[in-house]
Amino acid sequence: MTTSPVKPAFLSSGEDLGVVAVAFSGGQGKGGVDAGPDALIKAGLLDDLKEDLGYKLHYDGLIHSYDDLIPSHDPPIDNMKRPTACSKVNARLHEQTYEHASQGRMVLTLGGDHSIAIGSISGVARGIRERLGKPLAVIWVDAHADLNTFETSPSGNVHGMPVAFLSGLCKHDVFSWLTEQCLIPADKLVYIGLRDVDRGEKKLLRDNKIKAFSMHEVDRYGIGKVVDMALEYIGDDTPIHLSFDVDACDPVHAPSTGTPVRGGLTLREGDYICEALHQTGKLVGMDLVEVNPMILAKEGGADTWQVAETVRTGCSLVRCALGESLL
Numbered sequence: 649m650t651t652s653p654v655k656p657a658f659l660s661s662g663e664d665l666g667v668v669a670v671a672f673s674g675g676q677g678k679g680g681v682d683a684g685p686d687a688l689i690k691a692g693l694l695d696d697l698k699e700d701l702g703y704k705l706h707y708d709g710l711i712h713s714y715d716d717l718i719p720s721h722d723p724p725i726d727n728m729k730r731p732t733a734c735s736k737v738n739a740r741l742h743e744q745t746y747e748h749a750s751q752g753r754m755v756l757t758l759g760g761d762h763s764i765a766i767g768s769i770s771g772v773a774r775g776i777r778e779r780l781g782k783p784l785a786v787i788w789v790d791a792h793a794d795l796n797t798f799e800t801s802p803s804g805n806v807h808g809m810p811v812a813f814l815s816g817l818c819k820h821d822v823f824s825w826l827t828e829q830c831l832i833p834a835d836k837l838v839y840i841g842l843r844d845v846d847r848g849e850k851k852l853l854r855d856n857k858i859k860a861f862s863m864h865e866v867d868r869y870g871i872g873k874v875v876d877m878a879l880e881y882i883g884d885d886t887p888i889h890l891s892f893d894v895d896a897c898d899p900v901h902a903p904s905t906g907t908p909v910r911g912g913l914t915l916r917e918g919d920y921i922c923e924a925l926h927q928t929g930k931l932v933g934m935d936l937v938e939v940n941p942m943i944l945a946k947e948g949g950a951d952t953w954q955v956a957e958t959v960r961t962g963c964s965l966v967r968c969a970l971g972e973s974l975l
């Protein structure tokens with residue numbers, strides 16, 4: 649595998665990469681997703697980025713569990729489960745990604761459940777706003793829209809709500825630290841891969857005219873055309889953050905995740921999205937979330953091969969987004 653050097657449009661260099669590893673699972677109820685970053689790193693992901701792709705890593709060497717921020721008693725508020733932990737962890741993560749982004753670095757956040765996108769994306773968005781005076785666009789690749797408000801959520805799990813908070817469609821005192829500069833305008837948000845969208849989320853998508861390419865559009869147009877259309881919609885002059893939930897990929901390639909949904913992206917379709925976004929030179933941040941190396945073991949059907957496959961998929965997606973190419 650080789651690198652195809654792409655000149656980044658919105659970063660200070662093509663080689664500086666900020667990395668934050670987040671061992672947080674409080675955005676949903678299943679343990680083990682906090683072990684995701686360790687599994688990805690143990691599989692050699694960061695070494696590959698350094699040795700094969702030539703990045704200069706800005707990484708503190710820690711896998712943050714933020715234990716000091718997690719209260720022992722954290723009762724639901726307005727249907728949101730573990731609200732205080734979710735807010736405090738994300739507020740801290742926000743400062744970490746903001747610090748990298750404001751130095752002009754690409755920012756990679758390894759989760760953790762998808763609630764951590766509240767912190768990772770808001771930090772990058774604020775850094776980009778301050779540095780370039782521009783909004784941040786987000787391409788959200790996921791089986792789920794994660795657009796529930798605390799009022800529409802059927803589960804109360806915050807990992808099903810990050811986009812509602814990040815877009816400002818939903819506001820709550822719990823996340824009062826999310827200021828205007830942190831937000832993603834609804835017309836700079838694009839989904840790819842959706843196939844399990846709740847009723848309330850469908851209404852929000854429609855009412856706010858949010859751009860979404862479900863698996864239906866992937867089938868109809870092919871992934872190449874879908875990514876072209878997504879990029880055209882965002883426009884040329886906007887930095888892009890890629891938030892990749894590993895469950896966007898079909899459970900064949902990513903079985904070890906908390907909320908798998910049949911009928912997903914092939915490994916190549918997932919990798920293609922990442923490769924194509926890298927080639928734009930406009931990528932400024934990425935999250936890779938919801939790798940849960942323990943879930944299958946917990947559910948009684950431990951299959952180490954399936955765990956390894958999921959980790960392998962996660963590593964491949966990140967490498968592709970950071971410039972690995974087939975030739």
Ligand SMILES: NC(=[NH2+])NCCC[C@H](N)C(=O)O
Nearest residue numbers: 762792796803805807808907
């Ligand atoms: N990041 C995820 N895997 N999210 C799954 C969300 C599932 C469901 N829509 C909910 O709100 O609870």
Ligand SMILES: [Mn+2]
Nearest residue numbers: 791792893895
């Ligand atoms: Mn998902």
Ligand SMILES: [Mn+2]
Nearest residue numbers: 762790794893
């Ligand atoms: Mn998600």
